[in-house]
Amino acid sequence: MPRPPHDRLIEAAVRCYPTRWRDRHGDEAIELAALLVGDGTSGVSVAWSYLRGAAREQLVARPTRRLGATVAALLVGATLIGLPMVLLDSLTPASADSSNEVIASISNRNDAAGQLESVFKLHHFNVGLEEVPSSPSQVGSILAVRPSAAVAGEKAVLREMRGPCIGGAAGCIDAIALPSRYQGSAEVLVGRPAKPGEAYFGSPNLFGPGQMLHCSGLLGKTVSTALPTLRGLHVNIVWDVGLGRRGAAATPSGSLHVVGGNALSATSVSIHVSSRTSANHDDEISRHRRC
Amino acid sequence: MSVRGREPKGEIGREVLRRAGEASVLILTSLADSPKHGYALILDIKEFAGLQLGPGTLYGALDRLENLGLIEALPADDRRHPYRITSSGAMALRDHLDALERVSAVGRLRLALGGV
Numbered sequence: 001m002p003r004p005p006h007d008r009l010i011e012a013a014v015r016c017y018p019t020r021w022r023d024r025h026g027d028e029a030i031e032l033a034a035l036l037v038g039d040g041t042s043g044v045s046v047a048w049s050y051l052r053g054a055a056r057e058q059l060v061a062r063p064t065r066r067l068g069a070t071v072a073a074l075l076v077g078a079t080l081i082g083l084p085m086v087l088l089d090s091l092t093p094a095s096a097d098s099s100n101e102v103i104a105s106i107s108n109r110n111d112a113a114g115q116l117e118s119v120f121k122l123h124h125f126n127v128g129l130e131e132v133p134s135s136p137s138q139v140g141s142i143l144a145v146r147p148s149a150a151v152a153g154e155k156a157v158l159r160e161m162r163g164p165c166i167g168g169a170a171g172c173i174d175a176i177a178l179p180s181r182y183q184g185s186a187e188v189l190v191g192r193p194a195k196p197g198e199a200y201f202g203s204p205n206l207f208g209p210g211q212m213l214h215c216s217g218l219l220g221k222t223v224s225t226a227l228p229t230l231r232g233l234h235v236n237i238v239w240d241v242g243l244g245r246r247g248a249a250a251t252p253s254g255s256l257h258v259v260g261g262n263a264l265s266a267t268s269v270s271i272h273v274s275s276r277t278s279a280n281h282d283d284e285i286s287r288h289r290r291c
Numbered sequence: 292m293s294v295r296g297r298e299p300k301g302e303i304g305r306e307v308l309r310r311a312g313e314a315s316v317l318i319l320t321s322l323a324d325s326p327k328h329g330y331a332l333i334l335d336i337k338e339f340a341g342l343q344l345g346p347g348t349l350y351g352a353l354d355r356l357e358n359l360g361l362i363e364a365l366p367a368d369d370r371r372h373p374y375r376i377t378s379s380g381a382m383a384l385r386d387h388l389d390a391l392e393r394v395s396a397v398g399r400l401r402l403a404l405g406g407v
Contacts, residue, residue, distance in 0.1 A: 021350075021354075024372075025350050025372075027370045028328075028329060028370050028371055028372060029329075029346060029350065031330075031370055031371070032329050032330050032333075032346050033346060035330050036330075036333070036346065041343070045345070046345070046346060048345075049345025049346050049347035049348060050345075050346060050347045051347070052345070052347050052348075053345075053346070053347025053348065053350060053351050054347070056347075056351055057351070102358060103358065118359075119358070119359065122359050122360045122361075122379060123360055
């Protein structure tokens with residue numbers, strides 16, 4: 001006797017969850033679905049509920065799970081347009097996760113420190129929080145994790161997880177995973193809006209995700225080519241023409257190449273220039289061009 | 292730089308539960324008298340609240356509550372994991388219900404005074 005179509009739909013939906021979730025709940029979820037359908041609940045609504053749950057799980061997870069999130073979205077779309085179920089069987093997300101971890105994640109950038117603090121307190125973790133001035137795209141994300149220097153190896157067990165920055169660019173840290181029995185101490189620095197003129201914590205890479213010149217195409221260009229765009233930022237530019245020669249106010253030779261930069265504050269940036277690009281610069285420029 | 296200050300006692304549990312969502316309150320309420328597994332939770336919540344939680348919503352809320360230390364999983368009974376409310380969960384639920392009762396009392400009083 002052929003299986004009802006909703007069975008396969010439910011199974012496909014459950015496969016969209018991360019591996020850790022399926023290991024934990026998968027069998028029970030299938031059994032629960034069968035009980036609900038047996039009680040008269042629509043199989044489609046059960047599958048839909050699992051699909052939404054899977055999408056939520058994938059979206060709050062780290063970037064390595066984006067494939068799964070995409071598959072979940074595809075499944076939703078495919079289901080809506082009636083794609084044959086046999087095709088859905090081949091769509092299975094690949095992801096892995098470790099168990100016995102507490103994940104403190106940020107879902108509300110306006111209350112990032114509060115959200116993390118609640119989790120740390122509930123689990124009695126000796127983890128302090130400090131809010132530091134950051135660029136707008138990094139407000140409400142984790143800028144640094146500082147484990148206690150007294151306990152060796154702590155850094156390795158505090159796993160940073162990346163998600164989108166404000167504005168949509170990928171690469172900001174929006175969660176931290178700690179072993180559930182974590183006994184060490186640490187301090188987590190979270191970005192807050194900088195006051196006018198206040199220096200950003202850590203002087204983030206000006207060409208990094210979410211920053212002013214991310215994907216601007218200026219890396220590797222000559223100063224003369226880049227200058228109109230840089231002037232259009234309406235910020236103070238500190239030119240860095242090499243080790244020990246940072247801080248030059250005058251515009252350097254137009255034939256030099258832009259090889260990097262830092263966001264210093266809302267009104268000030270440093271631009272690194274060089275007569276030729278090194279292998280490190282070439283890698284950075286290559287990454288930048290793939291934006 | 293600013294360092295975050297401490298919150299008053301009772302605020303933490305309420306705040307955590309508020310963030311965890313409405314489904315979490317229903318689940319904690321259902322678990323307040325005895326441990327239950329997923330299907331039993333759905334049936335119980337449907338009976339006392341008139342709402343049927345979707346299974347995806349249920350498992351999402353169970354994971355959140357467990358991560359927050361408000362519930363804990365008991366050893367699996369066949370394939371089913373029963374869950375039990377923890378003392379932190381009971382405290383958070385009690386705080387939350389106290390707050391709801393205060394809002395409820397004020398709301399009823401003002402409705403009566405307003406004559407609507």
